[in-house]
Amino acid sequence: MIILDKYILAIESSCDETSVSIIKNGTVEISTVVLSQMDTHANYGGVVPEIASRMHIENVTLVIENALEKSGLTMDDIDGIAVTYGPGLIGSLLVGLMAAKTLAFVYNKPLIPVHHIAGHIYANNLVKPLTFPLIALVVSGGHTELIYMKEDYSFKRLGGTLDDAVGEAYDKVARVINLPYPGGPLVDKLAHEGEDTYNLPLPLDDDSYDFSFSGLKSAVINLVHNEHQKGNEIIPQNVATSFQNRVVEILTKKTMKALKDYDVSNLIVAGGVAANKGLRERLSKECLEAGVDLTIPEIKYCTDNAAMIGAAGYYAYKLGRTAGLDLNAKANDELK
Amino acid sequence: MKYLFIDSATANLVVAIVIDGKIVYLYDNNDGNDTSSKLMPIIEKAFNESGISPKDLNKIFAVTGPGSFTGIRVGLAVAKTMAWATGVPVVPISSLEVIASSGKEDNNIALIDARRGYVYAGGYDKDLNVTFKDAHVFLNDSNLSGNFISYDNFDFDTTKPNIDILKVIKKHLNDASVNPHELNPNYLKLTEAEENLKKKNGSKDK
Numbered sequence: 417m418i419i420l421d422k423y424i425l426a427i428e429s430s431c432d433e434t435s436v437s438i439i440k441n442g443t444v445e446i447s448t449v450v451l452s453q454m455d456t457h458a459n460y461g462g463v464v465p466e467i468a469s470r471m472h473i474e475n476v477t478l479v480i481e482n483a484l485e486k487s488g489l490t491m492d493d494i495d496g497i498a499v500t501y502g503p504g505l506i507g508s509l510l511v512g513l514m515a516a517k518t519l520a521f522v523y524n525k526p527l528i529p530v531h532h533i534a535g536h537i538y539a540n541n542l543v544k545p546l547t548f549p550l551i552a553l554v555v556s557g558g559h560t561e562l563i564y565m566k567e568d569y570s571f572k573r574l575g576g577t578l579d580d581a582v583g584e585a586y587d588k589v590a591r592v593i594n595l596p597y598p599g600g601p602l603v604d605k606l607a608h609e610g611e612d613t614y615n616l617p618l619p620l621d622d623d624s625y626d627f628s629f630s631g632l633k634s635a636v637i638n639l640v641h642n643e644h645q646k647g648n649e650i651i652p653q654n655v656a657t658s659f660q661n662r663v664v665e666i667l668t669k670k671t672m673k674a675l676k677d678y679d680v681s682n683l684i685v686a687g688g689v690a691a692n693k694g695l696r697e698r699l700s701k702e703c704l705e706a707g708v709d710l711t712i713p714e715i716k717y718c719t720d721n722a723a724m725i726g727a728a729g730y731y732a733y734k735l736g737r738t739a740g741l742d743l744n745a746k747a748n749d750e751l752k
Numbered sequence: 753m754k755y756l757f758i759d760s761a762t763a764n765l766v767v768a769i770v771i772d773g774k775i776v777y778l779y780d781n782n783d784g785n786d787t788s789s790k791l792m793p794i795i796e797k798a799f800n801e802s803g804i805s806p807k808d809l810n811k812i813f814a815v816t817g818p819g820s821f822t823g824i825r826v827g828l829a830v831a832k833t834m835a836w837a838t839g840v841p842v843v844p845i846s847s848l849e850v851i852a853s854s855g856k857e858d859n860n861i862a863l864i865d866a867r868r869g870y871v872y873a874g875g876y877d878k879d880l881n882v883t884f885k886d887a888h889v890f891l892n893d894s895n896l897s898g899n900f901i902s903y904d905n906f907d908f909d910t911t912k913p914n915i916d917i918l919k920v921i922k923k924h925l926n927d928a929s930v931n932p933h934e935l936n937p938n939y940l941k942l943t944e945a946e947e948n949l950k951k952k953n954g955s956k957d958k
Contacts, residue, residue, distance in 0.1 A: 459949060460949065466945070469822070510826055510829070519837060522834055741792035
């Protein structure tokens with residue numbers, strides 16, 4: 417039997433990265449271009465949705481062209497057009513979505529809608545093929561989710577954040593201790609230089625798989641404010657360590673509980689916060705002890721990129737999960 | 753000659769295919785929302801009913817604004833991607849000129865409500881020569897006068913547009929086309945975040 421290679425061209429524009437990628441068979445990255453807007457948004461202390469949308473429309477065709485050129489392929493070689501339809505910033509999503517629909521129409525290719533979180537999970541497929549059943553911990557600036565997968569493209573959401581995403585809490589804590597945007601990675605760095613001296617609460621320490629980080633974030637804000645009022649200097653390293661320890665503690669605790677409850681021995685971690693050293697170290701240790709096979713993709717696949725959308729898109733395509741030209745973007749949508 | 757015309761800058765969505773000086777397909781409906789879902793199926797229908805495909809086009813006329821920021825981008829993402837994919841030349845068009853195309857007088861002022869007392873305004877004579885350059889203005893300070901045309905409602909008399917696409921296309925038939933990568937929105941307005949940053953930096957300089 418001859419198995420023909422399938423090439424997916426994928427577009428991701430859900431937040432502040434315009435990215436296009438060409439992926440073979442859901443596992444091999446042929447080419448990826450990521451145009452990050454981070455430097456622009458840093459001027460505003462966070463992503464400004466309207467500015468993000470404006471930058472996406474200015475760059476979308478350039479990024480498509482560059483990714484295609486880099487791949488050495490032509491549109492004739494492409495079997496389907498995958499695109500992030502949500503969740504994300506609606507104005508940003510729409511630019512990638514309309515470009516994808518136009519490509520699908522002009523070249524008469526299947527249009528494959530991909531959920532952003534499915535993308536983050538399938539980023540791991542570019543490292544090594546997913547082994548089922550598995551638990552996925554997706555942690556980023558916009559998401560904190562625990563997902564159970566029995567097989568390819570079957571997603572059961574066990575829980576997620578009830579308020580701030582974990583990366584969002586990191587960025588806010590960074591701001592309170594005067595670190596520049598995006599401060600999350602800097603908090604992680606500082607956390608390795610300090611000590612756990614501040615009495616911060618362990619957030620939503622219950623039997624559910626849900627998370628809550630706004631209380632912890634507020635506790636840090638209050639702590640810094642109160643110390644300031646008393647005329648005491650805060651020690652940023654120690655704030656970072658104390659905060660990170662609580663975050664890592666609860667993420668690890670609930671993830672390990674999910675693995676045990678569902679009798680699963682494969683864990684994948686995805687999303688921008690998967691780059692967090694504290695989280696990686698702690699999960700590696702616990703997984704080793706519990707005999708769980710842990711996969712964390714390299715950093716370039718953790719942050720938003722179209723390669724992961726192309727990887728997920730391949731499996732959606734194989735299952736016939738394609739869409740018509742009336743496909744719309746969704747700011748919020750459950751992973752199904 | 754075969755042309756595609758797309759205008760999604762206002763609540764009035766327009767898609768037209770013109771072949772040899774005749775409109776062979778026209779969608780021109782002030783039915784507002786959900787442009788992102790509707791636009792591509794309408795375009796697909798436009799090509800099917802006209803019996804041509806995108807690569808057969810000689811030119812794409814794409815409205816670049818002003819108007820709804822998101823609306824502009826929805827149409828332009830299609831226009832620039834299609835132009836890039838097919839190599840068909842693309843020409844930018846003003847949404848205000850499209851609105852003004854229904855005017856029969858010497859000074860037709862097209863208006864789009866930009867909220868909080870502001871409007872996007874552009875003045876055109878009956879041959880679409882500019883009489884007042886497209887701008888984002890505070891209505892009460894603008895001294896605008898003429899034959900006001902708008903889809904929006906104001907507390908003074910305006911006429912509803914009855915747009916003349918052939919007139920707009922004819923006016924711009926010999927315009928230089930732009931590189932699809934550089935076919936970008938003409939918002940006529942900074943984002944609020946940019947305005948605030950400008951103010952902040954301005955006050956710092958003083």
